[in-house]
Structures are given as structure tokens and as C-alpha cells.
Amino acid sequence: MLMASEAPTSAASGGLDAAAKKTLLRKIPHGLFICGVAEGDTINGFTASWVTQGSFEPPLVVMAVRADSTSNGIIQRTRRFSLNVLAADQKDLAAVFFKPQNGIGGRFDAAPYSLGALGLPILEAALGAVECELVGEVVHGDHTVFVAEVKTAVLHRDGAALELGPTGWQYGG
């Protein structure tokens, strides 16, 4: 997740008011999560922001991931990912994972993790995490939209979650 990323105004946009579009899309509330993936001996973690719930039953979450990222390929091949919910005071931890982190020996440089029942990294410092299995995806834009069923959930502690708005960062538009 590159916070500075900014899509150029597309010539193909036609009649779209790009400034109005950007202003309105930035009003969609987003959080900041650490998504974890695993393939063989490779464990990666990266910051994800474009997340929403997708169904109560079965419980589905939706997450958009940069199409050109290594972790995107891992999710497409392994059909699973973890989503770690950060606490409101863990902005610095989210920032570390803007650059995807490689996990070795049960820890990322910035934070230790355990492996959940599905073999995905669960950050010990997070409020908790869910592990999810893909049920569908939409491959169309510069991010892939993954829809996945929550299969496991671990709550370490309760508390307010980190949200994008109060950080002053932008990722949207």
C-alpha cells in the first residue's frame, strides 16, 4: 500500500468530474489492517485499507489488494489470507507494513506473530485477527477485489481499532 499513490486523470474518463470523484471517494470510511499471507516458507504481511464486510451468513469480508503485488499472487494461488485488526494507537505499526514485510522465524522485523489454524500470520500485538478463505474475486482494476469467508477468529483484547481518517493519511479517490 503506497499512501502517496495517486491515479492519474484518465483520458478515458470521458465526462467524469475527476475532482468530484476524488473528493467523494475519499469520504468512504476505511480502516488500516495488516493482511497476512503464506505460501510454502514465505510469510508476508502488508497494510490493507480497502476492507468491508460482505455478508453475515456465511461471514464474508471484502478486501482490495494491489494487483501488481507479490501478496496478491500468493492470495490468488493459496486462496486465503489473514486480516489483523490494529488498535487505534498502532499507527506506527501500520506504517511499517506500507512496505510489505517478510516474516522469518515467527516474527516480522516490527512484530512477532503466531500461525493460525489455516497457517496464516496472526500478529500478537493486534487486537485480533481472522483467517479467511476466498469464495470469489473480481479482477478488473489496479487492485483485485477479494471476497473471502471468515473461517477462524482470535480476539487477543478488545479496544478501539485504527481507522484511516484520524491518521491524516489518504488512500482513496
Add this chain to the structure above:
Amino acid sequence: MLMASEAPTSAASGGLDAAAKKTLLRKIPHGLFICGVAEGDTINGFTASWVTQGSFEPPLVVMAVRADSTSNGIIQRTRRFSLNVLAADQKDLAAVFFKPQNGIGGRFDAAPYSLGALGLPILEAALGAVECELVGEVVHGDHTVFVAEVKTAVLHRDGAALELGPTGWQYGG
């Protein structure tokens, strides 16, 4: 959108800790939007909460809509919807649209609208709205996950948008 809706714990959940799952999913930030649909002479509006961005280029939004709703069928057939961004002080307007509203003669009971370039209702009272065309969908749970490209955007005025958290309402888990 039924705020009281609550999925029963599924016997199929197996090892899933349903309480942890609910607690964690409710920490995903969500907004409150009025989604508009149109089919022939039928104009509907309803409150949508499960919305996220899905791509910068092309600009995609993702929205989950109750699978058993009339508007869901309209979106699937017409392949388009509008998304109206409410102001932070328009909680009452969002509440009106928990029960889907029928539009007649350029107004819902609670609010007048105009029709955008794609023929979809744009609430005059909202901060603004985008009109979107479907590029994909995932039909799997009790909500359909729609992925759609933003084709038009109208900003009436700037301001803070209505978010679910501060209302005290819950829709998630």
C-alpha cells in the same frame, strides 16, 4: 438494511469463535450511504453501509447489498446504481432509508432527487453522489458483493460524511 439483523450462529461454523468473529468484524469502519436504483418507472433508494473503494484506475467501488432485496434484483438487471454520500448530520435521513423508499415525481417522501446522466437518483440534500456501472459481482452469501466503476460524480458541497460508528448503530459482525 435492517439494523437489527443478526445472523444466527451457524452450525456449519465449525471451529469458528463466533463471538470473536463478531467483535472483530464490527471494528471494520463503515459509512452510511443512500444507494439509488432505477428500472423503467421504478426508482428506489435504500441505506447501504458495506462500501469500500476497489481500485484507483479505473475508479471502482464495492458495495454489498442484501440478496433478497428488490433493489438487488434491479442492480443485477440494470447493471448500475448511484451512491449518495450523506453529511455527518444526516443520520435521520439515513434512518428513513433503512426501509427502502420508492421515488415518484422527482422525490422520495423524505428528500427530493434529480436524475443523473445514467438515470439514477441523486439526492439534492446529500454532499454528492456517484453513478456506477457494474464490472463484476460475487453471489455467495446473504448479501451480493457488487463491484462497479464510477462513471459520473457530482459534488454539491463539501463537508464531513456520515459514518456508522458515531451513530451508535451496528451493522456488521
